Amino acid sequence: MIKLNDLYFKPFISEKEIDSAVSKMVTEIANDLQDEVPVFVGILNGSFMFVSDFVKKYPKPCEVTFIKLASYEGIKSTEDIQRLIGLTQDLTGRKVVILEDIIDSGNTLEEVHRIFKNENVDELKIATLFYKPEAYKKDYKLHYVGLEIPNKFIVGYGLDYNGLGRDLPEIYQLKTTQHMTNLVLFGPPGAGKGTQAEFLKDKYNLVHISTGDVFRFNIKNETALGMLAKSYMDKGELVPDQVTIDMLNAEVEKNADANGFIFDGFPRTNAQAQALDQLMDGKDSQINAMIALEVDDEVLVKRLLERGKTSGRKDDADETIIRNRITEYYKKTAILKDYYTAQNKYFGVDGVGSISEITERLNAVIDKL
Numbered sequence: 001m002i003k004l005n006d007l008y009f010k011p012f013i014s015e016k017e018i019d020s021a022v023s024k025m026v027t028e029i030a031n032d033l034q035d036e037v038p039v040f041v042g043i044l045n046g047s048f049m050f051v052s053d054f055v056k057k058y059p060k061p062c063e064v065t066f067i068k069l070a071s072y073e074g075i076k077s078t079e080d081i082q083r084l085i086g087l088t089q090d091l092t093g094r095k096v097v098i099l100e101d102i103i104d105s106g107n108t109l110e111e112v113h114r115i116f117k118n119e120n121v122d123e124l125k126i127a128t129l130f131y132k133p134e135a136y137k138k139d140y141k142l143h144y145v146g147l148e149i150p151n152k153f154i155v156g157y158g159l160d161y162n163g164l165g166r167d168l169p170e171i172y173q174l175k176t177t178q179h180m181t182n183l184v185l186f187g188p189p190g191a192g193k194g195t196q197a198e199f200l201k202d203k204y205n206l207v208h209i210s211t212g213d214v215f216r217f218n219i220k221n222e223t224a225l226g227m228l229a230k231s232y233m234d235k236g237e238l239v240p241d242q243v244t245i246d247m248l249n250a251e252v253e254k255n256a257d258a259n260g261f262i263f264d265g266f267p268r269t270n271a272q273a274q275a276l277d278q279l280m281d282g283k284d285s286q287i288n289a290m291i292a293l294e295v296d297d298e299v300l301v302k303r304l305l306e307r308g309k310t311s312g313r314k315d316d317a318d319e320t321i322i323r324n325r326i327t328e329y330y331k332k333t334a335i336l337k338d339y340y341t342a343q344n345k346y347f348g349v350d351g352v353g354s355i356s357e358i359t360e361r362l363n364a365v366i367d368k369l
């Protein structure tokens, strides 16, 4: 991560990716122009690095010139674009290729077309290294595009944020700072995760996602996901990773504005833990802590059988299935303690006692984060 002026940016497009996009454009343009000697016109300031790399790779004779227009002020593409400077050469009858670093709203491009209308060029083609399709509002044809990118503010490789960042050899993307608190509530079945999550979500204003609850909701509504999950859940086995991960991602996306999440029953495998890290990374956030409720197996079996009398859950009613769920936990899930311990994020809490005693123990851990 880097800081430019007051904002943070994270790596987005590497030097290698830029290099292959430039090479691709060179090949396409050289093939189209054959033996014509084109005039490449770079739009300053942003395109200086792109034009330099482009013409170094261009395999045939060419002319290079620059014109200057200003478009970005701060991080918003402005409506009024300054006047052109620098077009002193007669381009009558020439093949001209505009080399732009980035096209987003298309305002600069409109100005370029306006200017070249009077130049009597033989052909005017537009080449842009980066293109933001979501932001583009004009109809002008873009003949060559290096890379399509989402509508995010970027710096580097000629592009700046208030003067800084043009010198960077790779592209960085604005980091949207989010101050989320994300907790993994951990422990074997029957440890009391669901009960405690109800208290914690209110106290810390977090969204509680219980993968078990989402599966049960889907089973009740007889969705395809529910039918698939049911066959595993009824035996006390884990639902396959990809199904669970996709479902979890969708639940998180439904709550885009959350202050943070309590993940209850997820992750349960290494693959799920990695997927969760990736998901958080995509939100410029992270898991702050795994808080584990530690409870003896025999206490768990007793609690679950007791719960089974009223919960209506098939997997709580039968001691064999309960013991299988606990075995699954030790076989596949308990190893996640190491995953989070390695990141100094594991906090064990005694899960035996009254509900309020345990809530207080959890609060004490969270308040210290």
Ligand code: AMP
Pocket (backbone or CB within 6 Å): 189, 211, 212, 213, 215, 232, 233, 234, 236, 237, 238, 239, 240, 244, 264, 265, 266, 267, 268, 269, 272, 315, 325
């Ligand atoms: P729970 O309500 O957390 O005890 O989950 C009940 C059942 O749902 C589990 O025994 C699994 O079959 C399934 N399940 C819940 N969460 C997951 C997960 N993260 N990965 C795989 N299966 C899960």
